[in-house]
Amino acid sequence: MDEFNVKPINYLYTYSCHEDELSLCRLEMRSLFGFDTESSILESSLRIDPSRSPFIKERIDVLYKENTVEDIARQVKKLHIVGSTFRVIFMKNDELDVSEKVGFEERRSIERKIGLLIKGKVDLVNPELLFAIMKGKNGWILGQYFKSEAIWLRHQSKPQQYSTALSTRVARAVVNIAIPNPLGIKAIDPCCGIGTVLIEALSMGIDIVGSDLNPLVLLGARENIAHFGFQTEVALRDIRNVTGKYDVAIVDMPYNLCSVITVQEKLEMIQSARRFSKKLVVVTIEPMDSAIQEAGFEIVDRCVAKKGTFSREVLVCE
Incomplete structure (x- = not known):
């Protein structure tokens, strides 16, 4: 059984929909979460399977929320993965201004840096667990990553x-x-x-x-x-x-x-x-x-x- 020793503090969802579907998407948001947002990113204390919604792309179970990558790096040293292989991916944030976006080489560097600090067995090809790090408008987050399946x-x-x-x-x-x-x-x-x-x-x-x-x-x-x-x-x-x-x-x-x-x-x-x-x-x-x-x-x-x-x-x- 896979497990790790840190519990989520929140859940972050990314959304995508065609403009014709925007009204329907927002009503679904309000129904599932109790509020909607114009942003493509929604954060909530509610844990919902991302595959439930045709508009949710992915969910991150947020484990750490910090001001800088260095702060995230210090925190992930506490993370210990038992019984499963893992990989860290960098999740791009399309809502950031051009000046705030992180380039390809830096994204790969951050993935390697954070991955090496987590205690456990890394598998870059077929990991059993995925962790995502993302830069937000007000800092950085890291958490377990789940991609939506278009059932x-x-x-x-x-x-x-x-x-x-x-x-x-x-x-x-x-x-x-x-x-x-x-x-x-x-x-x-x-x-x-x-x-x-x-x-x-x-x-x-x-x-x-x-x-x-x-x-x-x-x-x-x-x-x-x-x-x-x-x-x-x-x-x-x-x-x-x-x-x-x-x-x-x-x-x-x-x-x-x-x-x-x-x-x-x-x-x-x-x-x-x-x-x-x-x-x-x-x-x-x-x-x-x-x-x-x-x-x-x-x-x-x-x-x-x-x-x-x-x-x-x-x-x-x-």
Whole structure:
């Protein structure tokens, strides 16, 4: 078992998103961390798997935060790696001014210097642990490094596709917005379509079930879920007939030519969700504020998810 004798003092995350995704990215930040930032770097006391988010690139579990490299060097002498090989990498900070950036040769020199001071076995080719050192605007940090894995990307290759389904990237962000802390949460996607949201949630270990009133897409959802090795209940059922109680519901409102619904039907869908769920996240291409308010929900946060000229709104309701 790998271990070392210093505990993290904080967690640093780096973010990357297209300008069309900025609003969605910020809402996901607020949901996961309780605040957002215009910076591409977010620091928090919360430890979250970076692979949960389609926008997080990496996480550093910050062990030391000092004014200079020399101060970091003095601190890492206390670090003792037992049972695992390691390597130190220099992580570039794109937010630094040109005059503050560290050149290639100096970066390599710092990696070697810090690596030699840590007690343990170095492996530059296939290390079991990675440590990152980074220059910030107000000093230097060093910590254990974790790179995000684009799990959502794998889920793009489904056996069954549906032209109006959410992208796996957007679906993953929506799941994080709806369920920032999965512990003890029971969720439902009552209009699950081909299961895009279900697959992202299940891949994060979330307790979620699905249903849909279209028997054809339901077969596709079951096939897609099984294709990725997941299991959950996917029932043939109208949202108005859902029974039981759930902590959160995610509803991607139907909008294609085969799913034209009236204003009254939309209201009934939201009223139904109000009956069986404490919290609701709605994805819609049409204004839904009045129906949501009439159903007894309050919109507590929102964003716009764009793709070119096409826009969806994501509404968080409680």
